[in-house]
Amino acid sequence: NAGVTQTPKFRVLKTGQSMTLLCAQDMNHEYMYWYRQDPGMGLRLIHYSVGEGTTAKGEVPDGYNVSRLKKQNFLLGLESAAPSQTSVYFCASSYSDRAMETQYFGPGTRLLVL
Amino acid sequence: KQEVTQIPAALSVPEGENLVLNCSFTDSAIYNLQWFRQDPGKGLTSLLLIQSSQREQTSGRLNASLDKSSGRSTLYIAASQPGDSATYLCAVSGNQFYFGTGTSLTVIP
Numbered sequence: 001n002a003g004v005t006q007t008p009k010f011r012v013l014k015t016g017q018s019m020t021l022l023c024a025q026d027m028n029h030e031y032m033y034w035y036r037q038d039p040g041m042g043l044r045l046i047h048y049s050v051g052e053g054t055t056a057k058g059e060v061p062d063g064y065n066v067s068r069l070k071k072q073n074f075l076l077g078l079e080s081a082a083p084s085q086t087s088v089y090f091c092a093s094s095y096s097d098r099a100m101e102t103q104y105f106g107p108g109t110r111l112l113v114l
Numbered sequence: 115k116q117e118v119t120q121i122p123a124a125l126s127v128p129e130g131e132n133l134v135l136n137c138s139f140t141d142s143a144i145y146n147l148q149w150f151r152q153d154p155g156k157g158l159t160s161l162l163l164i165q166s167s168q169r170e171q172t173s174g175r176l177n178a179s180l181d182k183s184s185g186r187s188t189l190y191i192a193a194s195q196p197g198d199s200a201t202y203l204c205a206v207s208g209n210q211f212y213f214g215t216g217t218s219l220t221v222i223p
Contacts, residue, residue, distance in 0.1 A: 004157075033211070042118070042203070043158075043213040058210055090157055102148060103211070105157035 002026055004106035006091050012112045013081045021076040021109050023091030031094045032074040033058075033103065034066060036087040043090065049074055081113045116141045118206055120214035127194055128222050135189040135217045137204035142182050145207040149178050149189050152201045152216065161202075162189070194221045 007022040035043040045058030049068040092103040117140045150158040162178040170179040177190040201216040
């Protein structure tokens with residue numbers, strides 16, 4: 001039981017390049033989330049999904065796209081990376097009802113955009 | 115918009131001391147409040163979850179309280195140990211999750 005895994009762990013991009021971050025969970029969770037963590041800002045929700053085939057915008061969605069084609073995977077895409085997207089990205093998942101369930105986090109992806 | 119604040123931003127205590135971390139939030143319409151631990155370069159690990167109808171939760175040396183009407187929560191750590199050194203974050207769940215910026219705790223042996 002690996003929990004929540006993220007690929008890659010670290011990446012350097014040049015401005016304008018694109019990339020996809022992969023999140024996978026093996027806990028059969030319905031809900032999945034992408035956050036970014038910046039110094040002094042705390043974690044901010046980018047996008048989330050309440051089930052396979054669904055996605056929704058969070059607090060800071062601009063510049064990112066997501067897809068949830070399979071229940072266990074949640075992909076975060078950057079179509080044209082900008083230096084402002086330098087951050088640590090965390091994926092999380094939870095079973096269902098947000099009032100009852102905790103979130104389980106992956107180890108993070110460190111992204112540097114030059 | 116929900117604002118979550120954690121005070122202090124950093125705390126250093128000698129081993130064995132009891133300590134309290136504070137979390138405040140501006141909108142009392144929450145589903146739950148969670149406390150997380152984050153070690154350097156790692157993801158977040160859930161410590162305690164308090165549902166909006168509850169007043170406190172306990173796990174081992176940790177006790178978290180929630181006063182929804184005043185928008186406050188505290189995390190009490192008893193008999194602190196060097197292994198407790200980490201950043202502690204609180205998060206509230208409303209229409210989405212909102213996190214505080216954390217308290218960096220150092221327990222000195």
